Amino acid sequence: xxxxxxARRLLTQEELSLVITKQGEILYSSKExxxxxxxxxxxxxxxxxxxAAVADRVVGSPVAMLCLYAGISSVYALxxxxxxxxxxxxxxxxxxxxxxxxxxxxPDRTDLCPFEKLAQSVTSATQLFxxxxxLFTEAKx
Numbered sequence: 382x383x384x385x386x387x388a389r390r391l392l393t394q395e396e397l398s399l400v401i402t403k404q405g406e407i408l409y410s411s412k413e414x415x416x417x418x419x420x421x422x423x424x425x426x427x428x429x430x431x432x433a434a435v436a437d438r439v440v441g442s443p444v445a446m447l448c449l450y451a452g453i454s455s456v457y458a459l460x461x462x463x464x465x466x467x468x469x470x471x472x473x474x475x476x477x478x479x480x481x482x483x484x485x486x487x488p489d490r491t492d493l494c495p496f497e498k499l500a501q502s503v504t505s506a507t508q509l510f511x512x513x514x515x516l517f518t519e520a521k522x
Contacts, residue, residue: 385455385475388436392457401426401453403433416443416496420513423451440465440478441485442500443509448474450506460485462497 388400391410399418401409408426411418419437423430431452437444440458445465448456449472456469461478462485469476485494493501499516503509 384434385436385457385477388434389457392436392438392459398438400436401430401433402436403429408433414438416447416513417517419444419447420510420517423447423510424514428452439485440476441494441497442468443496443513445469446500446503446506446509447513450510 384402384405387405387407388402391397391400391402391407395410397410397412398414399409399411399422400407401422408429409422411422419435432454433451434455434457435448435453436457438459440456440461442462442465445456445468448469453474455475456477458465458476458478460480460482461476463481463483466476466478466481485497486492487494499512500509503512
């Protein structure tokens with residue numbers, strides 16, 4: 382079974398929010414929503430995510446940028462923003478979304494998701510990763 386198929390199957394069957402697979406093995410999985418699980422996976426797995434597959438419930442620009450930062454080769458999303466899909470495709474990542482929407486919104490649907498705004502304010506995936514690292518470190522304190 383291809384890595385992306387395994388990740389997609391686990392995402393839906395196990396009701397997970399994120400699954401990362403590589404060479405037929407599960408590297409990381411989480412039920413936590415948002416950007417943090419993928420960020421944590423990148424921190425904990427360092428360089429071993431290159432050419433891995435990611436299945437995520439929601440893929441917006443920040444998740445797409447983190448996938449590019451980590452060298453992910455394929456992405457499956459239940460819901461993805463058009464900008465995220467375009468970003469991944471332009472960089473040669475195999476990407477499939479069950480549903481594509483113009484933007485990822487905040488929970489009350491009155492504005493863009495705060496992390497979408499953050500992703501729009503940075504110039505690179507590396508800058509986004511550094512900004513998230515600072516943000517999540519401050520949140521712990």
